[in-house]
Amino acid sequence: MRLVRRFIARGSALAAVGALFVAPSVAAAQTQGTTDRQVTFTKDVAPIVQRSCVGCHRPGEMAPMSLMTYEDVRPWARSIKARVAAREMPPWHIDRTLGLQSFKDDPSLNDEEIATIVKWVDSGAPRGNPADMPPAREFADSSQWQIGKPDLVVKFPTYVVPPAGPDQFGNLYADIPIDSDRYIQAIQTRTTTAQARKVVHHALSYAVDGPQETNGDDSQGVDGGQFLVEYASGKNAEVYPADTGVLLQAGKKAMVSYHLHSVGEEVKADIELGIKLHPKGYVPKHIRWSKQLAQPTVDLDIPGGTVARTDGYTVLHKPARIIAFQPHMHIRGKRQCFELIYPTAGSSATTEIINCANFNYNWHLTYNYKDEVAPLVPAGTILHVITWHDNSSANKANHDPKNWVGDGQRTIDEMGFSWIGWYDLTEEEYKQQLAERKELQSKPVTATGGQQQQ
Ligand code: HEC
Structure with a gap:
């Protein structure tokens, strides 16, 4: 149900931009499938919690409480409803209405899953039939190396x-x-x-x-x-x-x-x-880079009570495959958008929004693109990062909305760039990867890519 198809074959800049700002029309379908019967923990909620929550919410991990069993979850029902409905849990701040939506290890809930949890809490958070309970998710002992024996x-x-x-x-x-x-x-x-x-x-x-x-x-x-x-x-x-x-x-x-x-x-x-x-x-064959790119072109200058925007640009001099995006700001950080400006000589289809993410300083999340969507970009592509800082009292994390804030290393100072993960390609590899991507996309799947039309 994710809206990802539009990156495939772009007819014109206008069509692409038009499609970008259409919000997913899933609201109407949200509760379908669970409207006519009772929603229970064992049948409906436990699978969601196992996929998206227990990675952190289990004994020994850093989340404050375990959500492994019905007994664990039940006392937290109201709080869970509030946190998932506000999309605060699981932490994942990608704007779902635009850009790529296909990431590795994406724990986020879709609208239907959120509706299921809300409905379950509103109907008294019943346990349901114990026989419906999926087996507990198994985790490797977290003190073992997951990479095997390190060198x-x-x-x-x-x-x-x-x-x-x-x-x-x-x-x-x-x-x-x-x-x-x-x-x-x-x-x-x-x-x-x-x-x-x-x-x-x-x-x-x-x-x-x-x-x-x-x-x-x-x-x-x-x-x-x-x-x-x-x-x-x-x-x-x-x-x-x-x-x-x-x-x-x-x-x-x-x-x-x-x-x-x-x-x-x-x-x-x-x-x-x-x-x-x-x-x-x-x-x-490929060296994977991860660097702080697209630093703001001007010093950050954020008067108290205001929201400031800055822009940063980095030119990629070789063709590349972009594999990860991670916004970086401090406590006034509000939102960041990552756009590509393609080196087209003409006037059409020269920019593309890859992602926007809201920001919460408590969570420095890396968004790793799935292989079939990781943007493939030609030499000369400019990474454009737009950052918003909210230094007003509307930002709940802002303890001092009266004061000016500028650049600096301390948490109380600000920054605004992206960690971008990528690897360079030769012209030949670029052409080959583009061809493979086109082949994939000619099939009726939701694979997407941020590549330029050739
Ligand atoms: C990446 C780790 C992680 C994941 C995944 C995660 N949580 Fe959390 N959760 C935390 C941490 C850490 C806290 C405490 C800090 C905070 O409140 O943000 C927390 C706090 C909470 C709280 C508030 C507890 C309180 O003290 O009021 C609720 C409720 C919650 N999580 C529910 C969930 C649910 C439901 C899911 C899955 C849909 C989930 N979380 C997924 C790490 C995680």
Whole structure:
């Protein structure tokens, strides 16, 4: 039911833009299928909760309560209704009315699933027939490596989180024991104990030259450093597509930028990185990059009580396949849109909105495109990122709507760029991937792509 078809064959810029702003007309169909009978936990709600919630809401993970069983879920029914109806849970902030809608590991609920939960709560949250209950979802022991045995384990120094107090932000460093440049095949951040898992809100890892001046920010990028991997609660291992790797240069230090929070007892936050490497001397066909792109063209200048817009642009000098989009702002962050400006000489079909996402500083979400939609772009494409900051009292996270805010590293300062994940293509690979995409799209499926018409 997702509205994704329109990216396929674009007739004209007008047709494309027209289609972009049509909201999905699913409202009428929302409750179909569940209107005529009682909605129960075991039959209707448990499958949704198992798919979209228990990844975080289970014992030992960082969400505040387990949602594994009816007994777990029942006391939270009202709160669950409120959070899912407001699309606050599961955390996923992509605007569903425009752009690509096909992502890897998308936990978000469709309108029908939300309607089912709302109806279940409104009808008294009945359990239903225990025989309808799906088997509990199995999880690998979260203290095991999901990438298999790593070739390298980088352990960061222990950080002791006090029982109470404000959130802790900062950087920790460790050596990376390699003597020549290597390529990462798979990487995973893990916390070594269930207790540690509870206190780690985010941990972003980089390869850097040495200690950084940044602090007060859990996800600030670094000068000359390379982003390796992001970790947030519920995040699994990153395994890159075949023939793809992330460059790990010899002589760098590993840095983890952390955001930790207190949970009522003293906890040792041990964080480590497990890395599987491609064999020595092997250079993968594609190097996967993830960088902070399209920085605002002007200094951020956001007077108290206002909403400000900035624009940033990055030119891709080679053809590319874009594989991920992650908005980055701080607490005034409101929304970000990611658009492509194609290098067409003529006047038609030169831009395309790829995605817009609302923003909540508590959740730094990466949106990974499914292979069949990952935008394929020609050399000379410009990434255009539009960022809105809300420094008014309408932004609930804004503790200080009277004050001016500008650029800076601290959480109370602002930023506005995107983490973009991509790999470069040769002209030949680009043509080949485009041809494969067209072939796919000529079939009656909902595959899409942001590629330019040739
Ligand atoms: C990525 C991890 C994650 C996923 C997936 C997730 N949650 Fe949460 N949830 C959290 C965290 C962390 C909190 C506490 C922070 C907050 O309230 O935002 C939370 C808070 C909540 C709360 C508020 C609890 C309170 O103290 O009032 C409810 C209700 C909730 N989640 C329901 C759900 C439901 C229902 C789903 C699935 C449809 C879901 N969550 C999916 C991580 C997650």
